Amino acid sequence: MPFDQLDLKRAIAGDERAMQRLWSQHAPHIDAVVRRLCGDPELAADVSQEVWMQIFRALPSYRGDSQFGTWAHRIAVNRTLNALRKIRRLAKLETDIEDDSALTEQDTDRTFLAESIEQAMARLSPGARAVFVLHDVEGYTHGEIGEELGITPGGSKSQLFKARARLRKLLGHLVDESIPVGKGKAHVAPV
Amino acid sequence: MSHLSEDQLDQIIADERARQQAPLNEWRTIAARAREEGLIRESQSRSWVSGRPWIQAAAAMLLLVGGIAIGRTTIAIPGSVQSSNQAQQIAGSGGTSGATTASSIAGFASVDDASATLERALRDYERASAFLAANSSGPTTVDSSGIYRTRLAALDKVNNAMESALRTAPHDPVINQYYLATMGARVATQQMAARPVGLALRGF
Numbered sequence: 469m470p471f472d473q474l475d476l477k478r479a480i481a482g483d484e485r486a487m488q489r490l491w492s493q494h495a496p497h498i499d500a501v502v503r504r505l506c507g508d509p510e511l512a513a514d515v516s517q518e519v520w521m522q523i524f525r526a527l528p529s530y531r532g533d534s535q536f537g538t539w540a541h542r543i544a545v546n547r548t549l550n551a552l553r554k555i556r557r558l559a560k561l562e563t564d565i566e567d568d569s570a571l572t573e574q575d576t577d578r579t580f581l582a583e584s585i586e587q588a589m590a591r592l593s594p595g596a597r598a599v600f601v602l603h604d605v606e607g608y609t610h611g612e613i614g615e616e617l618g619i620t621p622g623g624s625k626s627q628l629f630k631a632r633a634r635l636r637k638l639l640g641h642l643v644d645e646s647i648p649v650g651k652g653k654a655h656v657a658p659v
Numbered sequence: 660m661s662h663l664s665e666d667q668l669d670q671i672i673a674d675e676r677a678r679q680q681a682p683l684n685e686w687r688t689i690a691a692r693a694r695e696e697g698l699i700r701e702s703q704s705r706s707w708v709s710g711r712p713w714i715q716a717a718a719a720m721l722l723l724v725g726g727i728a729i730g731r732t733t734i735a736i737p738g739s740v741q742s743s744n745q746a747q748q749i750a751g752s753g754g755t756s757g758a759t760t761a762s763s764i765a766g767f768a769s770v771d772d773a774s775a776t777l778e779r780a781l782r783d784y785e786r787a788s789a790f791l792a793a794n795s796s797g798p799t800t801v802d803s804s805g806i807y808r809t810r811l812a813a814l815d816k817v818n819n820a821m822e823s824a825l826r827t828a829p830h831d832p833v834i835n836q837y838y839l840a841t842m843g844a845r846v847a848t849q850q851m852a853a854r855p856v857g858l859a860l861r862g863f
Contacts, residue, residue, distance in 0.1 A: 482700030487693065488686050495682035503683060516683040517692055524698045585675045604672050636668050640661035 476536075480527045487524060494537055498523075498544045504601045505548045507590040519547045545602065549616060552594055588638040592631055599624050600631040777836065781843045807848055814845045 478486035499516050506512035523540050530539055589597050598617060602608040603624070610621040610628075617624070663671070693699045767773035821838040828834050 482698060484690060484693075484699045487699065488690070491682075491686060491689060496680055499683040500678075500680050503680065509683070513683040517689060520684075520689050521692055521696060521698070524693055525696075585671050604669075605676050632665070632668060636663040636665070639663050639668070639671065642671075643661040643663060643667070 476527070476530070479524070490536075491520065494540055495520075497537060498540055501541065501544050501601070501606060502548050504586070504589060504605060505545070505552065505598055507592070507594065507597055515548050515551045518551060519544045522547050541606075545606070545616065549598065552598070585635065585639065588635050591638055592634060596627045596631040596634070599627040600635070603628050604632070777839075781839055784840075784843055784847070810848050811845065814841060814848060817841050818845060 475486040475489050479490050498519065499512070502516045502519055503509065503512040506515055523543050526543060530536065533539075589600065592600065595617070599613055602613050602616065603610065608616070610624040613619075613624040614621045619627075690699060767776065818838075818841050821834065821841050824831075824834045825838055
């Protein structure tokens with residue numbers, strides 16, 4: 469059953485069933501962005517709880533100017549980035565953006581081959597992963613990413629370039645598995 | 660070493676974007692946090708029950724019936740046996756106190772005695788449900804017949820499940836008593852649904 473305005477009113481009033489309907493409908497998408505940004509399932513589960521608490525707390529301020537999912541998505545991104553900042557996982561990105569922070573550890577490409585993009589993303593530094601996820605997966609512009617992360621749009625572009633190069637390398641072995649290309653190219657290319 | 664092309668990476672990203680993933684937590688985890696913070700208000704979540712005291716009474720009766728049924732399964736456990744007359748007096752007096760009822764469970768002289776009391780209790784439950792529904796001081800809804808139809812449909816499903824359970828365990832006393840309780844609730848709901856608007860039962 470889709471979440472509607474009546475459910476919204478009930479959820480604001482503290483009705484558990486309405487809140488559960490809201491969560492059921494949006495959790496797959498909201499939790500996906502949290503999972504991608506965190507790169508660690510356990511951390512993501514903890515952060516997701518914080519995200520949902522914040523969404524429920526902020527429900528009375530939702531005015532319906534945008535889709536509910538869009539509104540909740542913004543909260544999820546902000547809350548997740550704040551959580552990552554708290555544990556200083558973005559510190560390097562914000563203080564030393566010009567360094568090659570796309571690498572989270574020694575370049576071990578010779579021994580590590582990612583089976584999925586999720587695994588490959590987990591090999592990126594938190595900052596580079598945030599830029600890549602927000603730009604290429606979630607469709608943010610470099611300007612928006614700059615505002616979220618406190619970096620310049622140029623710094624965001626630089627991180628994205630390095631992140632993509634790193635991912636192409638980590639997923640290189642998939643070349644021989646004939647990934648279909650060209651059917652409705654879906655590269656999000658906001659600027 | 661091979662590298663993906665930019666297009667191949669874009670395709671993988673598009674697939675990732677479309678991939679459906681399970682939530683990171685179960686709802687009960689989220690709900691527990693929300694409850695701790697006071698974001699879930701029990702009065703809101705349960706207002707449909709608290710506004711209708713007869714539903715609370717019916718729920719209490721179902722719990723009682725379940726408890727009695729479970730008591731039947733432990734009938735072989737030795738305990739202080741009181742006279743069956745005393746137990747019947749307690750049950751027959753329409754005793755609504757939980758303590759009184761609990762003491763009566765230990766006071767049956769035999770399984771037949773307990774079964775007879777249980778059948779009386781079920782009949783009393785049906786009558787009490789109908790009476791409370793007719794005389795409820797809680798808010799009434801314009802489309803109460805719709806509520807009864809919905810409840811009947813739900814009870815039919817429960818009934819089907821219980822009949823299926825009975826085929827699996829035809830002699831199980833717990834299953835039998837739950838089946839009877841479901842039937843009782845169904846009969847009571849049918850009575851309420853058939854009751855003309857504005858008609859209150861005259862006595863109980």
